[in-house]
Amino acid sequence: MPLKASYGNYLTCPMCDVEVPLAGDEKTGEQVFCPYCQTPLLLKRTKTDDYYLEEDF
Numbered sequence: 237m238p239l240k241a242s243y244g245n246y247l248t249c250p251m252c253d254v255e256v257p258l259a260g261d262e263k264t265g266e267q268v269f270c271p272y273c274q275t276p277l278l279l280k281r282t283k284t285d286d287y288y289l290e291e292d293f
């Protein structure tokens with residue numbers, strides 16, 4: 237199941253609300269960095285298959 241269709245190419249940073257660009261092949265649990273505030277973020281998935289980012293301090 238391709239992730240790309242589920243979250244598009246952007247998810248919102250929980251720290252600064254900027255849109256974080258994603259390549260589309262990231263996996264759940266993968267770490268990405270917000271390009272604006274440099275916060276390490278984990279890609280998470282809800283039970284309803286929605287993807288979101290969570291701070292990973």
Ligand SMILES: [Zn+2]
Binds near residue numbers: 249251252270272275
């Ligand atoms: Zn941010």
